[in-house]
Amino acid sequence: MLSLEKARASTLKKPFWRSPFFRNRTAVLGSLLLILLGFASLAAPWVSNYNPVKQDMTSSLQAPTKTHWLGTDKQGRDTWSRVVYGSRPTLLGALFVVLIAYLIGVPLGLMSGYYGGRMDTLIMRILDMLLAFPALLLAILIVATFGRGLVNTVIALGIVYIPAITRVVRSATLVQRNLNYVEAAKGSGMGDARILFRHLLPNVASPILVQGSNDLAYAILDIAALSFLGLGIQPPDPDWGSMLAEGRSFLLLSPYVSIFSGLAIMIAVIAFNWFSDGLRAQLDPKQRK
Amino acid sequence: MTSYILKRLLALIPILIFTSFLVSTLVRLTPGDPALIMVGGRRTSPEILQAIRHQYALDKSVLGQYVFWVGNAVRGNLGESFRLKQKVSSLIAARLPITMQLIIFSGVLSLVIALPLGILAAVYKNTWVDYLATLVSLLGMSSPVYFSGIVFILIFAYTLDWFPALGAGKGLWDRLYHLILPSSVLALNMAALTSRMTRSSMLDVFGNDYITVAKAKGLAWRRVVLRHAFRNALIPVVTVAALQLGFLFVGSVLVEFTFGLGGLGSLITDAIQNRDYPVVQGTTLFLVTVFVLLNLVTDLLYMVIDPRIRYG
Numbered sequence: 001m002l003s004l005e006k007a008r009a010s011t012l013k014k015p016f017w018r019s020p021f022f023r024n025r026t027a028v029l030g031s032l033l034l035i036l037l038g039f040a041s042l043a044a045p046w047v048s049n050y051n052p053v054k055q056d057m058t059s060s061l062q063a064p065t066k067t068h069w070l071g072t073d074k075q076g077r078d079t080w081s082r083v084v085y086g087s088r089p090t091l092l093g094a095l096f097v098v099l100i101a102y103l104i105g106v107p108l109g110l111m112s113g114y115y116g117g118r119m120d121t122l123i124m125r126i127l128d129m130l131l132a133f134p135a136l137l138l139a140i141l142i143v144a145t146f147g148r149g150l151v152n153t154v155i156a157l158g159i160v161y162i163p164a165i166t167r168v169v170r171s172a173t174l175v176q177r178n179l180n181y182v183e184a185a186k187g188s189g190m191g192d193a194r195i196l197f198r199h200l201l202p203n204v205a206s207p208i209l210v211q212g213s214n215d216l217a218y219a220i221l222d223i224a225a226l227s228f229l230g231l232g233i234q235p236p237d238p239d240w241g242s243m244l245a246e247g248r249s250f251l252l253l254s255p256y257v258s259i260f261s262g263l264a265i266m267i268a269v270i271a272f273n274w275f276s277d278g279l280r281a282q283l284d285p286k287q288r289k
Numbered sequence: 290m291t292s293y294i295l296k297r298l299l300a301l302i303p304i305l306i307f308t309s310f311l312v313s314t315l316v317r318l319t320p321g322d323p324a325l326i327m328v329g330g331r332r333t334s335p336e337i338l339q340a341i342r343h344q345y346a347l348d349k350s351v352l353g354q355y356v357f358w359v360g361n362a363v364r365g366n367l368g369e370s371f372r373l374k375q376k377v378s379s380l381i382a383a384r385l386p387i388t389m390q391l392i393i394f395s396g397v398l399s400l401v402i403a404l405p406l407g408i409l410a411a412v413y414k415n416t417w418v419d420y421l422a423t424l425v426s427l428l429g430m431s432s433p434v435y436f437s438g439i440v441f442i443l444i445f446a447y448t449l450d451w452f453p454a455l456g457a458g459k460g461l462w463d464r465l466y467h468l469i470l471p472s473s474v475l476a477l478n479m480a481a482l483t484s485r486m487t488r489s490s491m492l493d494v495f496g497n498d499y500i501t502v503a504k505a506k507g508l509a510w511r512r513v514v515l516r517h518a519f520r521n522a523l524i525p526v527v528t529v530a531a532l533q534l535g536f537l538f539v540g541s542v543l544v545e546f547t548f549g550l551g552g553l554g555s556l557i558t559d560a561i562q563n564r565d566y567p568v569v570q571g572t573t574l575f576l577v578t579v580f581v582l583l584n585l586v587t588d589l590l591y592m593v594i595d596p597r598i599r600y601g
Contacts, residue, residue, distance in 0.1 A: 128304075129307045129308070132308065132577060132580065132581055133308070133580075134539045134576065135535065135539065136539040136542070136543075137538065137542065137577075140542075140558070140561065141312065141569070141573065144561040145318050217431075224433060225433060228543070241435075244435060247439075248439060251439065251443065251447070252447060255443050258436075259440070262432070262439065265433060265436060266431045266432050266433075266436065269431040269433075
């Protein structure tokens, strides 16, 4: 009896390092990269060795050296320090894009899937119209209307990201709403709000987490794209997208600013993608073999 | 099928109304007086400004301006650019070829890269071919087009001097020559996802009985892969490729900016910078219409690929 319980416990609760996530090498590598990125942006003043906006015309356009690890830009600003500080608006911005989109999109998806009928039709029709827009084009229009800058960029992208997560939550809710526990909750006289957020939400959390980590990668790409077009973060504050655009003007003389800021974007995107793949392997029962 | 197409075309109408209303409202909310931009800093009087505002219906309410604009738009008149003093429709017509060529070239190129790569990766699963395909798609997926564009310019234009870095060229061959780098950048980015999808879709199909039967009756492996497996693996691939169309539109804006191509993308970004309302409205509406129509075309393509699919 005791051994049976032990056996059952061991199949149910594997040690965490034997879970699908930790057995996935790229997922672990991605998480390590994310921890490094998070640390670098939090500890930017200690990780960097120069003031990211301080100009020094005597050391303009240097190649990587012992003092300037990744070289300098036209105004002699240290590229390593700018890449480190530039992670802050990009990563934090991406986090807020997903936060805004999910605070609106998740409840909409829950309601759409749970109530069905007219509510569902109304919500999905409106969101389908948003989907008719090529996403970044809509974001460009919104930012152009309300003014450039990080805050407006984040809000615009947040709006653009709503339809996708709403669809994900809606289809997950459609599966859950006919299950017994929802029926039981209804039967016991529970209010709709409580059923939606206390009972349905935890059961559709997996796809939300997977989609969320994936959306973070896209949000980084889109924030950088808007900054690259000159709509996002404004100079002299460093940020990966605008550094990439600045580096274009002296690409022939010294390509390092563009290259290193672009590599920073790539590394962040790869890290989130790997993390997201691992999360999917962990949470999606269909993927388990 | 005809009724399905008609239904889909009718569904276009509310989308276009919503789009045009959203765009025109957004555009009117933009700070800055277009009448002042039109006179371009020259000495002026309140009367002249008033006359300009009246001529372009800028003195009407937001709703009034919208009705004015839509009334003209349905007659094919998208208005006149404040800054360039040209008809928006002729501006679009002048810029359209570059963007269309870029989009078609990149779309074809991405399939030419992605389909063989995906099929080979599936056939030679877990060999170096597969790993190479994985690496290519990882790079394509994580590197934004504006970064790959700069890297390509550095390598293929500045260092190797094989292709021009900027501009769109004149004449057919010169244009194609100028479009090779920008199109490769867009194509690689799209091929990343499409090749992955082709690989997993092919692997799914390989597991079916009819593949075993085809192999067992002694058909050449090449024929089994291309005729039996590939055709059946195509539906999810088309879905992904169609989803990528939206990306092509947005990606073309970024790539046109990176490579200094004067297409529709740069028309929009320039117009936004200069608060040229009619150009922003007209071009955006045009792009959205084309985008929605292309989505319809891909839906119809499903029927050609898989005759089992019928729409009511």
